Amino acid sequence: MKVALLTDCYLPRLGGIEVQTHDLAAHLRARGHEVEVFTATPGPRGERHGVVRPVDGVPVHRMAVRLPFELPVNPLAPPEVRRRLAEGGFDVAHVHMGVVSPFATDMVRVALGLDLPAAITWHCLMDRSAPLFRVLGQARRWGARGAALSAVSSVAAANVAGVVGHDVPVHVFPNGIDVEHWRAPGPPGHAGAAGEAREAARPVRVVAAMRFAARKRPLAVLQVAHRARQLAPAGARMSLTLFGEGPERRRLEAYVHHHDLGDWVSLPGRVGREELRAAYWDSDVYLTPARLEAFGIAALEARTAGLPVVARRDTGVGDFVVDGVNGLLGDDDDELARALARLVRDEGLRRTIATTNRTQPPAQDWPAVAALAEREYARAAGP
Structure with missing residues (x-):
């Protein structure tokens, strides 16, 4: 399976989403999948404007533009990402959402517009963004179009379900640990x-x-x-x-x-x-x-x-x-x-x-979490 991981933030920035997405890519590769990352974060040497450089063996598409404070935002990225996803032979897009994720939100629209199976994981509680998501209806429409919605914990999943409606399934896809x-x-x-x-x-x-x-x-x-x-x-x-x-x-x-x-x-x-x-x-x-x-x-x-x-x-x-x-x-x-x-x-x-x-080790060991990712991708692909 060829997987596109799409996230506003990635290494060299350090934070929960950045490290988790990096580690997920490594463990998916270890299970035989081909993985590429698309991000609005510049590279360690300032790489941006679509430059592709590997990070620990995973190609990373740096869809960043020059902004103050290196903000991971690029409203001009969707057409180029759409082209790369369409030509790249990807089987699934896994979008990682944070508290404010303009790039990731655009990437959901790109993936669904290509009829590419999409898994969407929230790494945050939607308390602050929930009113906006309710008004816009984005997350609910994503679920209605077949995207596999998930969040990193049962509390976060209940948070998302409260926004999209309890008739749309929201699974728990936890962070992983070695x-x-x-x-x-x-x-x-x-x-x-x-x-x-x-x-x-x-x-x-x-x-x-x-x-x-x-x-x-x-x-x-x-x-x-x-x-x-x-x-x-x-x-x-x-x-x-x-x-x-x-x-x-x-x-x-x-x-x-x-x-x-x-x-x-x-x-x-x-x-x-x-x-x-x-x-x-x-x-x-x-x-x-x-x-x-x-x-x-x-x-x-x-x-x-x-x-x-x-x-x-x-x-x-x-x-x-x-x-x-x-x-x-x-x-x-x-x-x-x-x-x-x-x-x-x-x-x-x-x-x-x-x-x-x-x-008694926790259940969130990386091999188990990577297997859960595969199930989310199968859910996104549908019957």
Whole structure:
């Protein structure tokens, strides 16, 4: 099968859609499919205007134009993409939608106009764009024309179904993860008596990782952790490491300084996958207070690494974290603070959840997700 993956954003930009689309391409190729990517993101050397360069063996069509801030937008792209899709012998188009996706939206129209089977996946919650989609009726028309609609979690799928109508099927097509890459090398507490003594002497290490953007609520990480430390017993020590970078950094640093948290809070910046994995393996709890979280790939990575996850109940994290089994879920920041304080003081609960997470891998392993992609493509093709 020859698959076109169409997305506003792609590498070298770094984010959820970019990395997931890249990894999906790799795993589809590993299953014998031919894959090409079409994107409005310039290449690492500024490639645009339809230049095709491979990224890890996958041809990437850079349909970008020069815009301020390298915005991934090109309203002039549809005719050229239409020509390339028509002449390229593609069997299916898989369009990846974000919060605002003008390029991807155009690509749906292009694919359906060519009668090319189309799978459309939302990587976001449609809360902000839902009124516009309802008024325009685009998503509903896409479903009516046979496009296979999906979203990355059950919460996000319900969000899409609320827009397109519940008579149009919306499947869950989750983000994927390399389970073996993130899995911790041994069960918790395997270091022997001396290791256990060292563990007991150090603080409970809480970790979080995200873009420092207001939508991700990095300030709430500090606020929840600060409140949890106040709620925990006096003898229960904890530390917080918040990985990431972005426009909210100054607000975070100001909060740490104003509340005198510098002795137990660290903001080391953005790190690569290997360093982040090592940090997860050396930590005790993962915290994410994001509200508009369609999936939560960082939380899935932490859960796969064996960490109990503290997160909101009404997000995509609930697809791989069962409350009391893989972590603790709450309805608001106050409940998250109480849940985190509980894990800080209850070593037995932490170890029980960590053991479960290390011995029971999540269902979102990449081979299973790639097989789901094939089923979505078959659904798009119809009987």
